[in-house]
Amino acid sequence: MAATLTAEPLTLPCGVTVKNRFYKSAMNEALAGRDCAPTEAHVHLYRTWAQGGAGVLVTGNVMVDRTQLGEPGNVAVEDERDLAMLRRWAEAGTENGAHCWMQINHPGRQSPITINRHPLAPSAGKVDGEYGKFFAEPTELTHEQIHDIIRRFANTARIAKKAGFTGVEIHAAHGYLINQFLSPLDNRRTDEYGGSLENRARFLFDVFDAVRAVVGPNFPIAVKLNSSDVPIAIKVNERDGAPGGFNEEESIWVMKQLEKRGVDLIDISGGTYSKPVIQTNDGAAEDRRRGVYFTDFARRIKGELNVPIALTGGFRNATDMEHALGEGITQMIGIARPLALVLDLPNRIIRDGWQGSVDLPRVSTGIKPLDKAFGGILVISWFELQMHRIARGKRPNPRIGGMRALLFALKQHGPAALTPRRRKGRQ
Template sequence: MTATASDSLNIREILGAPFTLPCGVTLPNRIIKAAMTEQLADARFQPTEELIRLYERWGQGGTAVHLTGNVMVDRRSLEGPRNVAVEDERDLPQLRTWAERAQANGAQLWMQISHPGRQTPSRVSSEIVAPSVVPLKGYGPLFRAPRALDAGEIEPLIERFVTTAAIAREAGFGGVQIHSAHGYLLSQFLSPRTNLRTDEWGGSLENRMRFLLETVRRTRQAVGSGYPISVKLNSADFQRGGFSEEESMLVVHALEREGVDLLEISGGNYENPMMIQRGEVAGSGRESTRLREAFYLAYAEKVRAQTPMPLMLTGGLRTAATMASIVAQNKVDFVGLARPLAIDPDFSRKLLDGTLSSALPVNVRLGVRQLDDMLQSMWYQQQMLRMGKGLEPDLKVSRLVSLCKGLYNVLGARSGRAD
């Protein structure tokens, strides 16, 4: 949908306004590309030319910051086949090239740093660890039960996050994001459903959030006060006995005390993938549609009322009207876009210059829920692969073929390794 002249003026003023983070770094506008796992690393878990080219292409599209897909802190524990993993300085040359080419046109590249915990397909990881032995439900033999981390393994794991962040900074990335949402390891520590520990890392919320807070605190010490640190956090897991909105709010206060520069709000996990189950059809801009579009807006508003920490809202945002209205009303500072940028790398620029007023509607469904949840990632990954090959996205890419290719990649994957 195209925008009228007065609409586009407002949208440019609102979404095009610069914003200075608490660390002092100024971002040129309010649109951030949310993380999407690209699975385009090489056999050594380093960025390939395809991955770099993808970000070079995105870097031309007017988005202020590109968050990378989750980069692993341990090559034995991957979220998917062909993840980038950064453990030490051997990766610096490729990471430097990635950062340089992605940022050549003024956009920033921030590294999302992650560990999957139990959310790793059995074929993909040689080491499946989690706070406790709570197997993932609903995926059959694709996922194996994790092993509970020994108390002595937790400190070194925190240090892995810190090392990866320090290397990202050294390589020239503009910032880092610690992934504590969507049921990955840090989010597993937060949730009483997956964290049944009775030591200092489990039980009370204070204990369950210790992993996250220690990671943020030590990362800050490692990267310094002038460097952006973001955290992606679930508003809730939306599961009985899981991480609740009330607890999430307490974590928000604790993160504020740690000096986080940008809190990205999301929700859901693999058992209940709220983050990608909706959001394919653009709305009309009406209030009811707006609420449907911005999945976690009601929670974001509550957070806003309680903390001055800059906020980014991700999930379902599709129309310029909704994005501009939530920023203009000071509900959040940044809008996060994932899928719309995988099918149109120039979407941000088009929103800002008024060429487009909403994302292209797409329907990536085959009609079988469990398959469709996986297909969401796999179809969009095919679009990222196209851009990595120097092609433009193509809405006609077959759903069935994407699913088959995605499953083949997972089932044919060799495990991550230690060396």
């Protein structure tokens, strides 16, 4: 099948047109040092991707507060100290007619204990599930702190625009702070930010409105939102005895409200740290089981919304992309991991009519208990290693082993990454 639909431009509600339907979804690059500043490595990585042909490149999540990181190696933008390097990053990411949008985030309680012993969240209470050991117990945000974070999102968006990024994406998915506010499991507040769905969504809407106020009406704002907090292939464990937090009905309501408020695109995802979007370290085997992620949800909302959708997760070949666009369940093709392996995937599909499939490898240390303890982290670290290679001008190397990914994770987090496990083992 000729790649006709992926090649079509798309005009967003704000009036901006993107050149094709490839939407490089956010992947934290883990390239910043302790100063949380962008580097030449970011510049090189995004220049490479821009030359690869995607219509939109979304950056890895950029934090609004350097004391509250989602991961070591995050960029944080809270003032203009790094404006010169941000300009170079934006310039590289917008080469070749690409858009480069900064993803803006606050981790809330999902801030690793190795770098943050004092996380903040809508309500106190630890992250559950096997990854809970990686996070300290958060304290409940005060009203002033909530308003400070809303101002921070707006300020980071203002600086992104000033630096030359051509849009922003607000990260409201994957269990981070905005998602925590949305989730009835995480948010047990009794003030105007908790309780009813309208109240739980208030933080997202306040952030959105504050960002819109500073960037103006003609600047793209996307929101990455969970279809639900439980990615579809996971069966809610009966032992949990609890619903999966933010659910599909609630998500649809939030999308409709965002549409009314003037959002330009909704990037659909799902999952939290407890029930992650990347469920195993099986790579292609997991993909074959799941197909394109969140397809049923995208079908469900088709016709209910006019705002463009970027469905993200599981796109590995042109046929699935053309089908999804042809069926009208998405207007953009969200792709993350394959673009760390095939850097010019959009060009290959659009220009060369490539009909192959990007098979993700199984990432394993070869030691079962290690794989079990670090499964999702191994996958993330493995792809971060690929981005580090690309940023140094090297080709990706699919043969990198799981043990190297684990060592990289330990280097990033320090040996303390093992501490919570040991402590738990002693109890």
